[in-house]
Amino acid sequence: MPSREHYKDEAFVVRTHDFGEADRIVVLLTRDHGLVRAVAKGVRRTKSRFGSRIQRFVQLSMLLYPGRNLALIAEADTIAYFGAGIIEDYNRYTAGCAALDCAAAVVGVAEGEAEIFDEVAQFFQYLQHAADPVLLLDALLLRLMRHAGWAPSLFDCANCGDPGPHCAFAPAAGGAVCSQCRPVGSMKPAPAVLRLMWHMANRDLATIAPTASQLGEVFPGGSTALCAEAHRLTRAHLQYHLERNFVSLAMLSED
Ligand SMILES: [Zn+2]
Structure with a gap:
């Protein structure tokens, strides 16, 4: 885990890009930190704890660790799912x-x-x-x-x-x-x-x-x-x- 201080924020996924074997780069619109680029590690594996939640039209509560280029998403919980009528x-x-x-x-x-x-x-x-x-x-x-x-x-x-x-x-x-x-x-x-x-x-x-x-x-x-x-x-x-x-x-x- 990176040592810099983590923070909690609410976020919407703006877009995602696959990265490496199983990771995903996620551009987030956050409530308190503006636009944040983050990596979600291992989310393309079926066993991922929160991979399925990291998608558009889900209001998420996230725990993020800031990094030099990319923040790291440590936790992601669903606050509200708006996708049903939209997707x-x-x-x-x-x-x-x-x-x-x-x-x-x-x-x-x-x-x-x-x-x-x-x-x-x-x-x-x-x-x-x-x-x-x-x-x-x-x-x-x-x-x-x-x-x-x-x-x-x-x-x-x-x-x-x-x-x-x-x-x-x-x-x-x-x-x-x-x-x-x-x-x-x-x-x-x-x-x-x-x-x-x-x-x-x-x-x-x-x-x-x-x-x-x-x-x-x-x-x-x-x-x-x-x-x-x-x-x-x-x-x-x-x-x-x-x-x-x-x-x-x-x-x-x-x-
Ligand atoms: Zn005028």
């Missing part, structure tokens, strides 16, 4: 994997590791039964962006603060923008789209699908078209800020 449904499964990848990307640059972890746990709870996994994922992405400090403004103008609702949206400007501040090439969402996104970012996850149905009743193309627009804006905003952030992180590490 047999392709759309829920891909949404769940995307949620883990995005949380892992954001946790290193964001404030509030524990809050991010709790957002993901709550998301999995609802994802198990979600009729529209993409809508639920977009809601989580908006919340993760808030922790990272890149949340789009969804009501006030992101540039001058003029109260909305506004009819233009530009990721580079910070979200919703007024007609004075609107950059060339801004997206032009209907007010209902930004209203839905505001709900997605701020309200209980259980209320999002009903809100989308309600707002969709008076939206051309119905709630399907409304959610598709919210999806387009959310992903455009996320992509712009993730790319910008990773470029700046890459430049920092070159110093």
Whole structure:
């Protein structure tokens, strides 16, 4: 056993890679230590004590020993298993994997590791039964962006603060923008789209699908078209800020 002080933490598995004869390298989203790369020794042997638990969509309680490159997983117990409704449904499964990848990307640059972890746990709870996994994922992405400090403004103008609702949206400007501040090439969402996104970012996850149905009743193309627009804006905003952030992180590490 390594001599450095061990610690307990809660974790979700983000991804795993087989390593050596029977080991597995595991990337963990932890509640108190952010992203942790760890080795789970002997877990590919059938006799492994906890190998079967080290998989996605399981909330785990772990005992970890820090190492120079990799932590060592000494114990792993199940707190909650969310896989049942997720792993047999392709759309829920891909949404769940995307949620883990995005949380892992954001946790290193964001404030509030524990809050991010709790957002993901709550998301999995609802994802198990979600009729529209993409809508639920977009809601989580908006919340993760808030922790990272890149949340789009969804009501006030992101540039001058003029109260909305506004009819233009530009990721580079910070979200919703007024007609004075609107950059060339801004997206032009209907007010209902930004209203839905505001709900997605701020309200209980259980209320999002009903809100989308309600707002969709008076939206051309119905709630399907409304959610598709919210999806387009959310992903455009996320992509712009993730790319910008990773470029700046890459430049920092070159110093
Ligand atoms: Zn403005």
